[in-house]
Amino acid sequence: MILSEVQVPREDPAWRTLALDDLTLTRKEGFATFAEAPDFPRPPDMTRSGLKALSPEAKAEHDLWRRRFLANLRPIKTAQASQLVADLTDILQAGLDQPNWEAKGMAAVDAFPGLGKTTVGLSFAKRVHNDLIREHGRFTAAGHERWPVIRVGMMGDTTVKDFNWAMLEFFAHSGRNSGTANSFLSRALDCALSCESRLLLVDDLQFLRFRSIRGTELANQFKTIANEFPLMILFIGHGLKDKGLYDDPQLERRVTPLDLDPFTIDDEAGRTQWRSFLLSLEQRLVLADKHPGMLADDLSDHLYARCNGHIGSLMTLIKRACLRAIRTGEERLTLELMTTIKLDRAAQDQQARWEALLAGGKNTSKPKRSARRRA
Ligand SMILES: Nc1ncnc2c1ncn2[C@@H]1O[C@H](COP(=O)(O)OP(=O)(O)O)[C@@H](O)[C@H]1O
Ligand SMILES: [Mg+2]
Structure with a gap:
């Protein structure tokens, strides 16, 4: 899509309610606002040349919209x-x-x-x-x-x-x-x-x-x-x-x-769930140069090692990386970019162990079917 101008939908009810910083769930009105808010509007998907054609003001609007969208992602059904x-x-x-x-x-x-x-x-x-x-x-x-x-x-x-x-x-x-x-x-x-x-x-x-x-x-x-x-x-x-x-x-x-378990990659069922989660997540991202498989194929092992299957750490990592990709104009997530993003202490502590397991070929985060398809 090529748009010459972008304007964030400030009048959209979802923008207005979710942008309220003081939305509090300790009161019934705040809870109702949260529960009844429509989904946050998705910014338009643009090509790299579309982005280039934007005026600086329109680019800033588009980036603001993307930032807010990222902060208000609907939970992914795991x-x-x-x-x-x-x-x-x-x-x-x-x-x-x-x-x-x-x-x-x-x-x-x-x-x-x-x-x-x-x-x-x-x-x-x-x-x-x-x-x-x-x-x-x-x-x-x-x-x-x-x-x-x-x-x-x-x-x-x-x-x-x-x-x-x-x-x-x-x-x-x-x-x-x-x-x-x-x-x-x-x-x-x-x-x-x-x-x-x-x-x-x-x-x-x-x-x-x-x-x-x-x-x-x-x-x-x-x-x-x-x-x-x-x-x-x-x-x-x-x-x-x-x-x-x-x-x-x-x-x-x-x-x-x-209970609520982390993602595991010990068996095929776990790897399949991990992959389908990454596929859903990458569809949500609004980056001009993303491609299908950007997360699920190219970054699967890295992402697993970084977050050890914890969804909270993973979402933090992805959000920070997207913001950086938007700021630098890289507009996609690559291994080089991911390695520059810092993450919580607990995730960092586990990372080396998982990297060793995955690099040694003892373990993989990808299900067989997707590995075969790529081969
Ligand atoms: N299903 C999901 N889809 C997308 N993001 C999620 C999902 N579950 C959790 N997150 C993100 O992970 C982070 C931690 O989740 P949270 O619910 O606060 O965990 P907990 O209450 O177990 O500490 C939050 O930033 C949240 O947005
Ligand atoms: Mg909590």
Whole structure:
């Protein structure tokens, strides 16, 4: 495509909502904005000569658009994420039509940082929000606003009262400024009941020390919420088992543990998933000189060694590399360019080991079929 001028779509609703830096998920309005935002508009794909023909102002607009697009990439459907969402859907749906007094499901996604837990949790919550509003309307039969999802992010040293306050804060409840932990909880229960909430998402649960007095209080409170509130609780965090989430026999019986694995290349199925992820990712990139197979064929081993299968490190690497390719005008990702991009410490620590394995021919990141096709 050759365009002489490019103008970013500043009036596009997705541009306007997602460009808001202060979009916060701690309040229901922020969550609804996030959940209902349309996909961020993709900048036009341009050829190298198309780019050259742009005025400096238009080139700057195009680059800004590409930067924003890269920052707002829709999550890519990985096999791991799809499996997790399927499990979460089973647990949620099993509770949806039960009477309110029957205890609903609890699930805990426990995995290392950077594997996409928050991303998957939020995209599941987004779907629950939109599905239930579509099915039952924006208002309940009693005329209250429907809020299918409550989201609470934990911070260091969260007490029972802080947690209850956070639920009220999500609803911007006027009674969140004074009261006891118990009165906060009963106000939150009123909100959840009248707004017909069906999912409570508790992110970063690792901040909670279950093996402390506060931890026990909070564990007891989660049981109360599971018993009294008409909703599924989804905990997200890492090291939850080691931190004592399952020490309580009742929680151990009630919570379904789920995980989110890194990409692995130990078997053909894993390599095929890795490749199909890279193929999806390269389609998303807006670079004038990219080619099919740029990531999946030419950079597969390098990318695996760099990120050791961790999606968070990989996305950081790719985004930084794209920004550099845009700035320098290289407009494609090459091995030379990739090696100049710095990455997190954990990924760096593992890189040499993976490079040795891959270079020694002991291992490959590519499935046989694609290796054959290229040969
Ligand atoms: N399915 C996905 N598609 C694209 N990017 C992803 C995906 N999952 C995670 N990421 C990216 O990886 C990074 C880490 O993900 P995050 O959900 O914050 O991990 P966690 O909560 O497990 O620490 C984020 O920048 C996110 O955008
Ligand atoms: Mg997270």
